[in-house]
Amino acid sequence: MRLSFYSYFLILMMLSCNNPQPRKPILRKSSSTMQESVQYNKSLIAIQENIFKELMKTDSLNNYIASDYGFWYSFNLKTENTYFPKTEDEVLYSYEIFDVNNQLIYSENEIGIQSYIVDKEEIVEGLREGLKLMNVGDNATFLFPSHKVFGYLGDQNKIRVNQPLIYKVQLIKINKKNESN
Structure with a gap:
């Protein structure tokens, strides 16, 4: 009896010492969802660019410059100063936010000096x-x-989801980090 018990136990131990079989990953095809997202974002950007191009056409008093960062800007007042803010400089500025129909969203008084x-x-x-x-x-x-401001979240207050915006900004002061700058 003891011999059969030990042989049964030995056989059981040998069978239970197999290496675990790895599970194969579940293959999900998300490339179509990703493609749809890319196409949606491309069309959204194109629509917003067209809105701004029309706005720039109607604003013949200002000369808008396309920045390397994906937005346009125009100087309402340009000074002769030649120092641009650098990393770690502190800047004081004020601004107002408008929608593309030039309706005020946030005033300078609401925002304050930043x-x-x-x-x-x-x-x-x-x-x-x-x-x-x-x-x-x-x-x-x-x-x-x-996508350069509040994107797909908005500000969860007055600025809607995916809303292009017009900022009117005044740079008040630059406190240089190093005077050698």
Whole structure:
């Protein structure tokens, strides 16, 4: 009896020592969903670019410049200063936000004067890049596609989802990080 018990136990141990079989991954075809998302975003950007192109045509008083960052801007007041904000400089600025129909969304009084340490703090991408194009005393109008400002979330208050915006910005002061800049 003991021999059969030990042989049964030995056989059981040998069978249970198999290596675990890895599971094969579940193959999901998400490339079509990704393609749809890419196409949607491309069409959204194209629509917003066309809106801004029409707006620039009707605003013949200003000369808009296409930035390398994917937005347009125009100087309402351009000073002779030649120092542009650099990384770690602190800039003081004020701004207003308008929709593409030039309806005020947020006024300068609502927002107040803002302080920003260049490339070290988080602000919307368009404004972050736009401030780097300005000198002290400059007043500029920026035309930002939705993906450069609040994107697919909006601000969950007055700015809607995927809403292109017009920012009117005044750069008040630049506190240089190093005087050698």
